[in-house]
Amino acid sequence: MPGLPAIPFISAIYWVESVLCLVVPSSSGLAVLSMPILAPVADFAGVSRELVVTAFQSASGLPNLVTPTSGVVMGGLAIGRVSYLSWLKFIGPLLAILMISIMILLSIGVVLIKLVFRMLAFAQAAKRYAEADVCMIALRRKYLKIIM
Secondary structure: OOOOOHHHHHHHHHHHHHHHHHHOOOHHHHHHHHHHHHHHHHHHHOOOHHHHHHHHHHHHHHHHHOOOOOHHHHHHHHHOOOOHHHHHHHHHHHHHHHHHHHHHHHHHHHHHHHHHHHHHHHHHHHHHHHHHHHHHHHHHHHHHHHHO
16 A cells, blocks of 8 residues: 555545444444554555544444444344345445545545645745845845955
């Protein structure tokens, strides 16, 4: 994954977290399992940790609606006398729309964060240039005072 560009990388992180969420329905357990690995990988890939946490949070919620290891889902289906397959057919299109929307929003987040970092770097460079210019003006004034 570190060789991927930022947008496919964050989408891959989202899918990895979604698959892990099916196995580990506990969000705190999933965080303990995945964050120590995925956060340094994100640093290596040049993606901010904030986006990785956002992908984790997004992936942590939706698969819990269909995971068969969740007692809440299975208990609710049993109380409502709804079969698991009919639940999957009902919720599947909504999950697909939401997952695509989340990946689009994560991609927009990648672009916005990169844009903000570029703007900050430009502002810092402009500030350094202005400080250097002020120093040069002060040096010129001192030099002119010495000469005159």
